[in-house]
Amino acid sequence: MIEAVGLTKRYGAKTAVYNLSFQVRPGVVTGFLGPNGSGKSTTMRMILGLDRPSAGHVTIGGHPFRQLPNAPRQVGALLDAKAVHGGRSARSHLLSLAQLAGIPAQRVDEVLGVVGLQDVAKRRSKGFSLGMGQRLGIAAALLGDPQVLLFDEPVNGLDPEGILWVRNLMKKLAAEGRTVFVSSHLMSEMALTADHLIVIGRGQLLADMSVTDFISANSADFARVRTPHTEPGQREKLTAALMEAGGQVMSEPDGALRVTGLPLPRISDLAHDADVRVWELSPHQASLEEAYMRLTQGAVDYRSTDDRLAHLQPPQQPGHPGYGMPPQPVVQDVPQQGWYAPPPPGQNPYAGAPGQQPVPGPYAPPAAQQPAAPQPSDTTKDAR
């Protein structure tokens, strides 16, 4: 059990983590999500006592990490797969950590087998691929056979087989009653691995709920409507009718309309009343990835701009061509990035209190996508 209370970390004027409170419970895989620079790694370092919080505290099993008796036997962590002296062999690296923690040396060969590095144990880790480095880092985390495990981006650089292995390993570890806390950028991966999610943005808690609740609370559902492109007038007609009925309409690049705020049957009725033929009327449901992007869109620190090659273009001719143009069309285009459908009425994703019962979106199925049921892993053979 990891418990953070009012955790805050400031670096000079920059606040990396602000007033973060959460609990990570044993027996389930808890995913830790957030955009780059949102404070995930800082939080993990504070949990491990590497960084001192500016305010608040975080405990593991009731003790701050540095006061834990036998800390390496209770907590294992993978922070950075490259945090290895490249000149040292995989086995020497693990042996030095085992000796430091008072763990028997034969455990080193066990974990090397668990992560599948037994054949390269004597090789210097400088020549390891990123995936092999991740496996070595996971081996170090498993060394003490601890009850609390932290993994920072464990699937970075792994091949599909490795990703499947990590997924099953996390589930197996959690099923044994351990506390498993995993950060990742891969939402699809988290949907399959995690049972519970803690989402932060700009160092603050955005959500602390189960994966199913998270998707339905933040689902960005919309309807896609396509009218015959041979008759552009019909599109304008339908747009006007839909907006009159209170829907929000946006134009997709290929000419389809993205409609929110109206249920599918109502759109069909409106089209019928307006005498507009419809070629496509389809519901679009949010994946965890979209739900996450929508939740965190206001908290992204690093956003790319269009590469306009501005100063390479010839200078603009005088007599600005923009003047005298007709007013902007009513229907906006769907932006290339950074736009997601607004939340269902009466729901503010930033006010998502833990345990809050979410109202399903208008197009949400009765039960939102369930994460795949844990499968017993037979690919790993950790004797313990």
Added chain:
Amino acid sequence: MTAPAQHHAPAPHSYVSPIPVRRAHLGDALASEWTKIRSVRSTLWTLGVMVLLMVAIGLGVAAIAANAGEQGMGDESALGFGFFGMLPASICVITLGVLTIASEYGTGMIRTTLTACPSRARVLTAKAIVFFLLVFTVTTVVAALVGAVQVALVDAADTPTTGEWLRATVGAGGYLAMLGLLSLALGTLIRHSAGAITVMIGVLLLPLVAAMFMFSEALKSVQEWLFTYAIPSQMIALYAARPPFGDDGPSGWEPLLIMTGVAGVALAGAFSLLNSRDV
């Protein structure tokens, strides 16, 4: 044991490892640091080059002195030639001392280490002990071998006393190991290999170079002080019975005491900063 199915208590910390749990102590940290220091090639390279330099320069100087014949040695023993090997050897020791800790910062290994052992003082103590013993043993043994050959080669010099023998072996080894500990402390404070090595080489050589160019009369006292207490001067003084520079300068065992004090202060600073700083 009649109803094992009833044992479902999903309380926190329900997983218990079958590996016996025992408290780790300084001995474990020493074993770990020994594994670390012997499993990287930089240790072999720096110590190998150091031994090579001490042997080659020590024997070369002794051979030249032996060919020069009877004149010029006075009442000095041939062990004093050990200084010429000790100076380049100190650069190797500085490099190894800095790398012992700064390479962990450079690679990020320090975070893994401090996760496996939250007691930072224990980690630094273990590093200091392992490094000191390794450098002290190697330099003392090599200095003894080179010294024996020098004494045998140069007939013109006096036969060294027991005190001179001790200072030229244990004293030289201790001095270099303490200089290495100073580098280790500086590596802990600066956390950057190249930066710490540069600073240490500056500390080693610059005072003497600066003093050489202090021609002004007003700087006379500063120049004298630098000539007396610069690290190479202290190494020469280690081999001398009387102060070789100035009347109240260090001689005999005093340079070792001075270096031990400096390294102790630097290590104390390293301990307190390592303990309070984010890694």
